[in-house]
Amino acid sequence: MSDVLAVDAVGLTKTYGALTAVDRLSLQVGRGEVYGVLGPDGAGKTTLLRMLFGLIRPDAGTLSIFGRTWAADGIRALDGVAGFIESPRFHPGLSGHKNLQLLGGLDGGPSRSRIDEALETVDLRDRAQDRVGGYSSGMRRRLGVAASLLRDPRLLVLDEPANGLDPAGIRDMRALVKRLAESGMTVLLSSRDMAEVEEICDGVTIVRTGTAVYHGSIAALRARAPEQAHTIRTTDDDLAARVAVRRGLGVDRLDQGLAVRGPQAEIDSLVAKLIGAGIALRELARRETPLEALFRRLTEAPAGALA
Numbered sequence: 001m002s003d004v005l006a007v008d009a010v011g012l013t014k015t016y017g018a019l020t021a022v023d024r025l026s027l028q029v030g031r032g033e034v035y036g037v038l039g040p041d042g043a044g045k046t047t048l049l050r051m052l053f054g055l056i057r058p059d060a061g062t063l064s065i066f067g068r069t070w071a072a073d074g075i076r077a078l079d080g081v082a083g084f085i086e087s088p089r090f091h092p093g094l095s096g097h098k099n100l101q102l103l104g105g106l107d108g109g110p111s112r113s114r115i116d117e118a119l120e121t122v123d124l125r126d127r128a129q130d131r132v133g134g135y136s137s138g139m140r141r142r143l144g145v146a147a148s149l150l151r152d153p154r155l156l157v158l159d160e161p162a163n164g165l166d167p168a169g170i171r172d173m174r175a176l177v178k179r180l181a182e183s184g185m186t187v188l189l190s191s192r193d194m195a196e197v198e199e200i201c202d203g204v205t206i207v208r209t210g211t212a213v214y215h216g217s218i219a220a221l222r223a224r225a226p227e228q229a230h231t232i233r234t235t236d237d238d239l240a241a242r243v244a245v246r247r248g249l250g251v252d253r254l255d256q257g258l259a260v261r262g263p264q265a266e267i268d269s270l271v272a273k274l275i276g277a278g279i280a281l282r283e284l285a286r287r288e289t290p291l292e293a294l295f296r297r298l299t300e301a302p303a304g305a306l307a
Contacts, residue, residue, distance in 0.1 A: 004031075004066055004067040005028050005029060005030060005031070005064070005066075005067075006029045006030060006031050006033070006065065006066060006154070006155050006186040006188070007027065007028065007029035007035075007052065007063075007064075007065055007155070007188060008028050008029075008062075008063070008064045009025065009026055009027050009028070009048070009052075009061065009062070009063045009064075010026045010061055010062050010063075011024050011025070011026055011060060011061035011062070012024070012025045012026070012048065012051060012058045012060070012061035012062075012063060013025070013058060013059050013060040013061055014044075014047055014051065014056065014058050014059055014210075015059055020209075020210050021044050021047040021210050022044040022047050022048055022051070022058070022210045023044075023209070023210040023211045024060075024061070024211070025044065025048060025061070025205075025207065025210065025211065025212055026061075026212065026215075027205045027212070027215065029155075029186065029188055029203075030186075031154075031186055032181075032184055032185075032186055033186055033187075033202045033203060034177065034181045034186075034187045034189070034200055034201045034202050035186075035187070035188050035189075035201060035202065035203050035204070035205075036189055036190070036191055036196075036197035036200075036201035036203070036204040036205070037049075037188070037189070037190045037191070037204070037205050037207060038190075038191055038192070038193075038194065038197050038204050038205070038206045038207070038295065039190075039192065039206060039207035039208060039299060040192055040208070040299050041192060042209070043207040043208055043209060043210065043299070044207050044209070044210035044211075045159070045160075045190035045191075045192075045207060046085060046086065046159055046190065047210075048190075048207075049083075049085055049157060049159050049188075049190060050085060051063060052065065052081075052157060052188075053078070053081075053083075053085065053157070054070050054075070054077065054078065055085070057070070064077075065077050065078070065081055065155065066079070066080060066154065066155070080151075080152075080153055080154035080155060081151075081153055081154070081155045081157065082147075082148035082149070082150075082151040082153035082155075082156060082157070083148050083153070083155075083156050083157030083158055083159070083188075084144045084147075084148065084157075084158065084159060085159045086159055086160075087140070087141070087144075087163075087164075088140060088141060088143065088144025088147065090132045090140065090143060091132065092131065092132050092133030093131060093132075093133060094131065094132060095128065095129045095130060095131055095132065096119065096124055096127060096128050096129075096130065096132055096135070096139075096143050096146075097115060097119065097128040097129060099132055099143065099147070100115045100118065100119070100143070100146060100147055100150060101115060103147050103150070104147075104150045107150065107151060110150045114150060115150065116128070117149075118146040118147075118149040118150055119146050121145075121146065121149060121176075121179070121180075122142040122143065122145050122146045122149075122176060123142065123172065123176075124139060124142055124143060124146060127139065136169065137164050137165055137166075137169060138165045138166070138168070138169025138170075138172055138173065141161055141162075141165065141169075141173060142172070142173065142176060145158070145161075145176060145180075153185065154185065154186060155185075155186045155187075155188065156180060156185055156186070156187045156188070157187075157188050157189070158177070158187065158188070158189040158190070159189075159190050160189075160190055160191055160192065161173050161177065161189055161191075162174065162191070162193065162196055163192075170196070174196065174199055174200055177189070177200050178200055181200070189201070194289070194291050194292045194295040195289070195291075195292070197218070198218055198291055201218060202217065202218065203215075203216060203217050203218065204216070204217075204218060204221065206295065206298055206299065208298065208299045213298045213299065214298055221291060221294065222290070222291065224294060225290035225291050225293065225294045226261065226290055226293050226294060226297075227250070227261045227262050227263065227290065228261065228262070228263075228264060228267070228286065228287075228289070228290055229250075229259050229260065229261040229286075229287040229288070229293065230259070230260050230261075230267050230284060230285065230286055230287060231254065231257055231258070231259060231260075231283060231284070231285045231286075231287055232244075232257055232258045232259075232260050232270075232271070232281070232283065232284055233256055233257030233258070233281075233282040233283035233284075234257075234274060234279050234280060234281055234282060235279055235280040235282065236279050237257060237258055239277075239279060240258060240270075240274055240279060241253070241258055243270065243273060243274065243277075244258070244260050244262075244270055247262075247266060247269070247270055247273075248262070248266070249261060249262040249266055249267070249270060250262060257282075257283055259287060271284060
């Protein structure tokens with residue numbers, strides 16, 4: 001059974017009247033992978049996760065979790081699975097520890113040591129007795145992960161785990177997912193943030209309006225990405241553009257300045273050349289990363305333009 005996929009979805013389709021939320025979507029998640037489902041708002045990410053948890057049923061296609069299906073196995077399809085859809089919710093007047101105790105009671109009641117271990121894993125042990133109403137958004141999301149860990153899951157499912165968090169909260173959540181992955185747990189997460197997926201995921205499915213526009217590894221995705229672009233603004237942008245073109249760099253005109261594409265070493269050389277020629281540099285800033293540029297092209301290009 002070791003070759004059984006953690007998640008095997010084939011041709012999933014879900015419609016709501018005239019709206020097709022998920023359209024013949026397939027993805028495979030191997031055991032021990034950290035896998036991302038990436039797409040903008042409305043792409044169908046949460047609908048996919050709702051089907052995985054059995055909250056809604058697909059109109060077509062098949063979905064198995066560790067070889068089990070809802071049709072054949074019912075609720076046992078979720079054996080070894082935990083996580084949350086959208087934002088985890090807790091009683092604000094109770095402590096983090098008490099909330100976990102009550103939630104864990106639905107699964108037979110975890111020991112105090114198991115609750116303490118889960119809180120330690122998500123770095124909330126010191127705030128365990130504080131009321132959840134005083135927790136930050138990041139702390140509440142980490143408490144949601146702790147609640148999931150009480151089930152000792154083999155598959156952890158997280159719906160946009162860093163959504164709405166400040167930079168420190170985003171950093172803490174990404175570090176937590178990395179630690180869980182290093183323990184051998186399979187993690188399936190949805191995200192709208194290319195940087196998040198690039199940092200922590202092994203593979204990714206990118207979705208647009210319910211349809212997959214990319215399946216594969218992060219490494220293979222990087223190979224498809226365009227070259228890095230920088231915004232450059234000088235005291236003589238016309239001359240700067242001509243110099244950049246002569247050096248083999250891609251150049252696009254902006255309302256103010258230029259968007260120059262090419263290897264970082266060539267950009268650095270261009271800047272040195274311009275300064276050496278007496279052209280003053282007013283602005284130099286990295287634009288979106290190559291993967292962010294590719295993500296935008298895949299998810300915003302007109303229909304039929306991706307072939």
